[in-house]
Amino acid sequence: MKNFGLISLLFVMSITVWSAVYTIPSDSVAVVQRFGKYLTVVSAGLHVKLPFGIDRVSIVPVKRQLKQEFGFKTPGATDPYQSSTEQNGLQETQMVTGDLNAALVEWVVQYRVSEPTKYLFEVRHPSQTLRYVSESVMREVVGDRTVDEVITIGRQEIESEALVKMQTLSTKYAMGISIDQVQLKNINPPKPVQESFNEVNQAQQEKEKLINEARRDYNKVIPLALGEKDQRIREADGYRLKRINESLGDVARFNALLSEYSKAPEVTRRRIYIETMEKVMPSIKSKIIIDETTKHVLPLLNLDTSGNGQPKGAQK
Template identity: 75%
Template sequence: MTNHNGGPEDQGPWKAKQERGPPEIDAILRQGRERLGDLVLGGPPPLKSIALAGAIAFVAVAAWSSYYTVPSDSVAVVQRFGKYTAEVPPGLHFKIPLGIDVATLVPVKRQLKQEFGFTTPGASDPFQSPIDGRRETEMVTGDLNAALVEWVVQYRISEPLNFLFEVRQPGATLRYVSESVMREVVGDRTVDEVITIGRQEIESEALLKMQALTTKYAMGISIDQVQLKNINPPGPVQASFNEVNQAQQEKERLINEARREYNKVIPLAEGEKDQRIREADGYRLKRVNEAEGDAARFTALLAEYLKAPEVTRRRIYIETLQDVLPGIGSKIIVDGSTSSILPLLNLDRQQGVQP
């Protein structure tokens, strides 16, 4: 058997197969084999360059897609043909290229947040869906007043598998959960409580309810904080509401001033009262002690007097004269046995005192 050029055919496995087939099929196979050999091995230079460049590009793409880096605040969830295979820690890792293995980065150590009613530039949540801030903030309070409530939910991804696979669009689901809980909590309170004294209680209650719902739905999310921002009335009643709010603030200011004055005056009066009471107690103790001392001294004198009445009587008489005589100007001593007043002793003259 000869080839189409009249030369001998090369011996080999192809020859055995061709000899067993019809001549038409043998011709078609031989022609296709020759064209393929010319294209890859012996074809024109442009076709060879294109084939070589394609092979190099294929190898480069495969090598480039075979490794990936996980940041320090994240983990990677690896899927092979869509099926979960592993959860990879931070660092450099390799995978099967060309889309066979897909690694999804999940920031488990980063605190994420969703803003309701406003948007902070550069602080967008990567899992956040488009929002209608105006609709989210419009709420009705328990006393049938309207309020525009803005708040922030800060959360972390605690379970990457649940976050990726248990709930479709977890970011949007979290927004719906947060909005539902906030409307429920605000609807249980008056507008004054929402704006003034009830903010902290609303934040705490909303945090507990949001965490309970995310756990129930197995969202893989841990709520860290719920923080209320601006709370305003709707535009048509803004001016009237501001006047009422200013009046309430003025009332609170006056009450605080009265309490400050009360706290300044009442403790001073109480201090003076305690001082007067202590002084009265001291005076009472002093008088009682003096009276008890006088009584004890009199009792002692009485005991001594009963032992020697005459001596005690004379001593008391002499002590009395010692106290009385220095205050008398003219002193005349008369003998009790004389019958006239001529024999006398002028004590004043004797002491150098002029009559």
């Protein structure tokens, strides 16, 4: 009997120690309740509580980043609210855009537990509520934009606006959650029109390609043409200045000649005549000079010489 009592005592003590000692991971805190009433928040490490269910400990991962996936599922997930079920997975992604088109939107919400007491006591199922909030906000944001914005250029704006609205609702509902990031994944049109939509996108890309090529040719040809234009303008301006200066020089020379002519008309006339003949005569190949005052039979002088420097027909 004594051995049985000792064994029983040891068994009770073991159960007491087992139910009184607990460990909190480094990325979590523990919310302690005594008889169901909130008592305190305990940090990471080894701790002791009242055994036999008097104190109840709820471990909350406050330093770990959690996520929820919409439209797809990561294998091996332990959180039942991380991914959608097979029944409502497609329903979550089906959305109507602002221009009354349909799109399949997949996204991820990354969040942290910022206030453990609110996370445990203010909302019955905070993770499930966050899924409802995320889906509602995403449908609202997508519904304010066209399908082209949703699929192409509006992704970053949708992510930013959805993040702000999700955080606002989480704070309003006192969920104790901080939204870190909202990230859009795959966005596609419904399967019956995907092929046609891809053709439209391909045509749009081809259009952009042709526009870029035209801009490249434009940037290549136009500066060259502008350079040639400036060169022609400078050449014309130089020619203009040259002709003006030549004209001014001719005028000045004529005025000087006129002044000399006024002083001695006969001498100037004779000098002009001689200078003119000096310019004209070398260009004339056959030259015959007639002198009316000579008394010879043939009053002419043939100046057209042959290659040996003598007049044609002359004998050595």
